[in-house]
Structures are given as structure tokens and as C-alpha cells.
Amino acid sequence: MNFEFYNPTHLIFGAGKVSKIGEVTFKYGKKALLVTGGGSVKRNGISDRVIASLKNSGVQVVECSGIEPNPRISSVRRGADIARKENCDVVIALGGGSTMDASKVIAAAVFYDGDPWDMVFHGQSNLHIPTTALPIITVPTLAATGSEMNAGAVITNEETSQKSFAQANCLYPKVAIVDPELTLSVPENHTAYGVCDLITHVTEAYFNGVDNTPIQDRFAEGVILNAMEWGLKAIENGNDLEARTQIQWASILALNGWVSAGTNGGYPVHMIEHTISAHHDITHAAGLSIINPSWMRFSAKHNPQKFTQFAERIFSLKAKNPQDLDCALKGIDQFEIFLKTTNCPTRLSELNIDGKLIKRYAQDTLQIVHDENGKLPGRPPMSEEDIIKVLTAAL
């Protein structure tokens, strides 16, 4: 194990905590850019509560609404323009992963004279990693991406059909106010997508990481087991605050670095999915739910021990030996059954995506990120043919 860890986000977690937004924000700025998504926070009144709390604490509010589910670089440009013009000194993200991701890049774009797309990694020579950003405060309304407590952001360039990530220490939110009550109104399908999203974050680190990380393995398994158990409860009954609380906590842990610290793996399933959703504007987690089991079957042959452990510890299957590929594959089958139980799709055809552009998806993915051998980082590293194989199996 050889790694660095740094995450300075101050987490405030618990039902009802959204009422602290005014008091918390006032410590960082007096004029907030309030970034929101498609309008649900306006319809359900959360936005009004947040604005009232901010105004009560003496914080002025400038709104930037309409961030898309796969947030676009044009929205980032628009948000940064508003923040600059209005002299905002703090950015509040109120919404799901898309809203939070866009907010992070907006907060950094305010200090960057070039095009914000330069800050998103896509193999370019003029990559700009930001070092300064306005203070960011995240208030998630969905248990899914964990963006509220990390320094990453995924942005789509709608002109080039590219989707990739920005990452920099200045993108860590100063504060994450995580109030599970805000997620009670999330509909069944998006609840399920969130559960699938968070589990995929964990499986990426778990299966792509280095060997000999037994404590991280236990952490990952703990998050997966609980996300599955409480995820089903939250899907079944959206008003189950205990279930909402547990999956919200799981979603934070899945991507705040605690589970992945020291595993040093790649995120191949995410990178492939980003290409698919850049082309088809599908829900990120729906893409993950389709690609992940197919990728697992591909990867298991190269890493049977970890997949056997997964089958044993997550699904209580009995392995004949520590590298029992048969048992490992049965574990993947069980995982796919779980995804189906949540009504997440597991085949591209369910989203009306056919195989015509499969080669293009593979090429685009490798254009965004590849190792020195031209392969997609992961365990194992994937060639264009490997990606095509995984996607073909998921048709």
C-alpha cells in the first residue's frame, strides 16, 4: 500500500440539517450562487426553504437553475458567467450529482479565463487543473453519486459527445449538508439508480484495486451489503427515513475515498458508461447497471480470487477453493439478479441502444483515457476489442 489521502470537507449529516444552510453559508460568503437542476426542488418547496434560511442569515441569493441530468459544459459556462457578473462569493449546489458536479466546475471557472472544458480531462495537451475556486457548499437531494464529499465532477461536452471528469483539491466542498429527509420525495426509479450508482463506485475500487487491501475489502463489502439491504427498503417504501438515511450514508462512503484509499485502481466501468451516456443522454446509473455485470464477467477470469470473495461475502455462496471461477460467476449472476430486482436495466436494448456504434464507443472511451499501451486502465487493462466484447455481451 502506497498512497495519499486528503479530504477536508466538513460533513454535517442528519435529518433536518438543511435548516443550517444559512448559518453555514454566512461563514464563507455574503452572496451565493444557488445552483439547481430541473425544477423538483422548486416544486417540493426545498428551494424555498433554503432561500429563506440564506436570507435570514444575511446571505443574498442569485439563482442558476436548469442543470441537466448529464450536466453540460454550456451550463457550466452559463453558471460561471452569472457568478462573475453578480460577484457571487460562494456557490451552493442544491440537487443531485449533476447539480453538484456542475457547481464545482462553475466555482473554479470563475477564476479561469480560458474555456472551462480545459479543466475536464479528455486527453488534451492544454489540460488546466484548477487551484482556486469559490467556496462550494453541497446539499444533495439524492443518495447516489457521493459528489457532496469529494473533489470530482463529471461534465458532458454536448458538441463533441464527450463526457469526462475534472478533479482538483480546490473542488472539495467546504461543507456538505446532508439531510436524508430531502430524499424522501425521490421517485422509485431514481432511488434504484442511486443505489446502483453507489454500489458501482464501490465495486470499481474493489475489483480494480491492487492486491492485499484486506481492510478496504471489508469496508467495501460492508457498504455493498448495506446498500443492497437498505436500498431495497427505500425502493419499496420511499418514506422509510431509516432506509433513506442508510443509503445516503452509503453513497457518501462509496466515493469520499474512505473505501478506496490505498486501492489505487481504475474506473473502467465508469469510463465506458460515460461514452454511452455522452452519445445517448441516458441516466448514468442505468448505463452502469448494464455495463457492470458484463464487465465483471470479463474481469473475473483475470481476478478470480477477488470475485470468489465477493460471491462468498456478499451472497454467502460456498466456494470450493479461493479461486473458484464457477462460484465467482454465480456471484455475478446473483448481483445481476439484484439489479433486476431494483428494476435497473441490465441490457443496452432495454434503453433502445443497438450495436451500430459499439466500435465508436470503444474508440471514444480510449481517446478520453488510456495507459502507455493504449489500453483503458483497470484490472485487467482493456483494449478496444475488450471493450467491444463487454458491450456486445450487454446488448
Next chain:
Amino acid sequence: MNFEFYNPTHLIFGAGKVSKIGEVTFKYGKKALLVTGGGSVKRNGISDRVIASLKNSGVQVVECSGIEPNPRISSVRRGADIARKENCDVVIALGGGSTMDASKVIAAAVFYDGDPWDMVFHGQSNLHIPTTALPIITVPTLAATGSEMNAGAVITNEETSQKSFAQANCLYPKVAIVDPELTLSVPENHTAYGVCDLITHVTEAYFNGVDNTPIQDRFAEGVILNAMEWGLKAIENGNDLEARTQIQWASILALNGWVSAGTNGGYPVHMIEHTISAHHDITHAAGLSIINPSWMRFSAKHNPQKFTQFAERIFSLKAKNPQDLDCALKGIDQFEIFLKTTNCPTRLSELNIDGKLIKRYAQDTLQIVHDENGKLPGRPPMSEEDIIKVLTAAL
């Protein structure tokens, strides 16, 4: 779950990483107070390597050696005097928990005109929680307290026979350089004490916390299982770098807040042990090893479900039902057997401590900390009689 989490320490982890100390320190200061313990870092050459790295990077070094195993407030005063007189602008702790704890309070004492003992919680009306400290860099030479990545410090007042903790955000180390190679020379008994110390940190949060923290439970169990497995390997063969690495990582996780976040429990075993070691200057972990099993037997009756889970998940015992006190007690027996296997003491008599002062220990503990009913916080809260009972059972 209702909690806040904040831990901004930048962790640099891995074999060989101590060589970065000069480069890292230079970012924070140009004249370092190098705090060390009893001399082992001088004898084994680690101190020379650190000083050479600092000087190569242009950092001047002022030494403050001789921090005791139960670090004394007089040593804190001495260190702060040196730092002030020499105008040090950064504090480096090179040693075990005692050295790190003393360093933290020294770093804050530099900015406080009163007596540093005011910063240590002991029920006083003039408690001073510091808000400013010199930048602190920790370089642990022992896997035990996890002090390298948290904001706590335990200090003994040798004049009043009191031992208690300071805690403040400004005490978070800026950087923790954690190099498991530095622990290869730790003797067998102190390796065992470290393992016992870290496991006790985890059990305190696990058994004293609120209900319904299933992910935290899995995290705690993951740390305990691995600390036991790799701890025995490190005790058996001190040169096993893999085992040293795993217990070092476990020791960090045991007290950096990741396992305990949201559990909101007390630390009764620690509070009782502090009183014993304040009176008898015993090794902290030896005291924990004696008190913890006795406290567990007392607590299990009040919390049979969690102790049953412990027996099942840590020792693979089969419970008849989720609140099987018999199974729970067998799990505690197994845990005590593990402690004996590591050669940690499990009875006060092994340290030549008899029962004469037992009432005094209980009273002193409650004087340091008690709830509104005069009881020691924990699950269950403990009266003077309860503490006496636990200690009597441990004679």
C-alpha cells in the same frame, strides 16, 4: 444518525515515505521543533535520517527530546518554552502516541499565555479550547494510537495524578507521514500493546455507540478482524513488513473518525484506564487490555444484541437468537484469549496493582468526566459502584 465529521489531515502512507519529511515540512515552516521520546529514534538512526532530510530541504531543526510514555504536562510546558524561545514555526512529532500527543498540545501552547493544563479537559471551569496552533506534522514510529491523523491528545498531570484529553480542530496534523518501515524495530511487547490499543479504540465506538449504524459496524468488524490476524503475524515476526503495514493502517482507521463517525458513543474504558495509568504510570494499552474484557462483561447485559453480533462476526460463534447473552459472553471469552495470546495482561495483579485504591480510581474518573446524573458516559452510563465492580472483576 446525526453527526458532523471533519478531518483535514493529509495522509502520506507507505514504506519509505519518511524520506519526504524535508520537502513536506518546508511547505509549512523553516524552523522545526522536532519532538521525540525516550531515545529509540536516536539509537536506530531514524532521527538522523529525519534531521538530514529536513536540513537538505532548508529547514532548521531544534530538538525537544525525552517525552515520557504517559506524556506529562511539564514536558508540554518545556516544549512550548523551547518553541517560543527559538521561534519555531512548525512542530514535527517523531515517535509514538505520547510524542504525538505532547507535540499537539505544545503547538497550541505556543499561542496561549495561560498554563497548557487549561487545554486538557478535567472538569475545570476555565477550560481553554485552543483555536490556533503551529502547523503539526506527525511521523509515527509505532502502530497504536492513531494520533497521527486525529485532533486528540492525552496528557498526564503528574502533580494531581490526573490524565485526560485535549481536543480541538487546530490540533489536526497538517500532514501525517506514515511509513510502516519505521515500525520494524518495535519490540514484541510494544507491538502487542499497539494492537490491543487500536482494537480498544474500535470496540469503544462499536459497543458504546447508538443503535442502527450497520455500515459503521461492518467497518469496525473489518478493522478488528484484520488487526487480530495481522497483529499476531507482526508479533510473531517483527520484520514482516506486510503485517506491519496492515496494523499501521488499522491503527489509523481505529481513531481517525472513519469507523466511529455517527456512532456518538463514549469512551468509558479509556477514561477508567487513564485514571489507573495516572496513578501507576503503566503502559496505556496494558491498562486497556485489563479493563476492556471486564467492562465488556459488565456492558453485555445492557446491550446483548451488539455483543452477540461481535461473537458471531469476529469469532464465528453461532447464536441461538440475536440477543443470545450466553453466546455474547463466549465471544468476550474468546477476545480475552486473544489478548492473552498476544501476552497483554488481563488482570491488574499482573501489573502489581491491588484493590486498595479502587474507590479512588472510580472517583477520580468521574471527576474528570460525568454526565448530568453524575455517571461516566458510555453504554450503559456507569456509577461509582459500576466502575468499582468492573475494576474488582479485573483484579
